[in-house]
Amino acid sequence: MPIQDAVSPVQKVTTSELDKDFADAFAVVNWDDPGAEADDKIAVTLQLTNPVKDDLAVKERIRLTCTTGATMNLAPAGAGTVLSGADSDDMIVETDEATGSFDLEVTNDGAGTVTVIGGATQGSGFVHCGESVDLTFA
Amino acid sequence: MLIKLRNISNTTIDVPGHGMVLKPGAAMWADSLTADLQAAIEGGYLSIIDQVGDPSSGELPDGSVTAAKLAAGLLDRYVVVDWSDPETVNPTTQRVSIQLKNLGGGDIADPHTLRVTCDDRANMTVGESGTILSGDDSSDMIAHTDPNGKLDLIVSCDQAITVSIAAGPTQLSPILDCRDGCDISFEQ
Secondary structure, eight states, X not given: OOHHHHTHHHHTOOGGGBOHHHHTTEEEEEEOOOOOOBTTEEEEEEEEEOTTSOBOOOOOEEEEXXXXXXXXXEOTTOSSEEEEOTXXXXXXXXXXXXXXEEEEEEEOSSSEEXXXXXXXXXXXXXXXXXXXXXXXXX | OEEEEEEOXXXXXXXXXXXXXXXXXXXXXESSOOHHHHHHHHTTSEXXXXXXXXXXXXXXXXXXXXXXXXXXXXXXXXXXXXXXXXXXXXXXXXXXXXXXXXXXXXBOOSOOEEEEEEOTTSEEEEOSSSEEEEOTTXXXXXXXXXXXXXXXXEEEOOXXXXXXXXXXXXXXXXXXXXXXXXXXXXXX
């Protein structure tokens, strides 16, 4: 019998069976629906969840990059903090500790689609950034 | 249901029906208490040391699996960067170490690759433990921990400032938790 059969009970564990503290050790980057374009700007909120899709209220450091030509910043009065790269296409941010969110505002003068992706960087925890967001500018 | 069994005999035993052997004191998880396992318990070879779930079902209840219930090999897949307290070498030089830990807080004795950055008014080199890959004597380096999961950093700064140091993932890195950083105060 191969070892993978002998330990098969462990392989049956699903994400919903994870203890909350254990699940909260892993952050997943999710994007809310973008807002409407106004003055060449579109706002969109990044929200962290744990692997069982519960909102995760932690401060997490994430690098955000977007399509060349567009720029990013924290939305006015938004949640979260920009650590570096404000008003550029490559910045490092911290989510808001109380909500696990970062309110992003993207500016693009022309028409077209701007893609924003997140990633782990210096000071990041266990963070999954497999989902990006596309913003359509008219 | 999961049952954790430990070999309480003095000899290595074959685990009935599981195709594996357990050394004295070693433990394993099984998904049910079979007749063979029951016989081994009654024979004084195995004892139940933990149980998760309802014996009447094959399912685990939601929220029941903690990090402590992961096998050691799986725990070590999730690497946490842990910092020692800085030590003063001389007024412009301090030493600090990174030790890799698993989710259970145990040391990870493996070489792994990290990117380490600090305030650009300071420089870093690797000390006794670990290997530099790039960025020696700079504020942005990539280095390997040693086979014990340890990386010694020698930090130099000729200004009276607090130098913040952050670790992070880079090419070749495992799944890393680098949320904790390190601040070193230099006082000239």
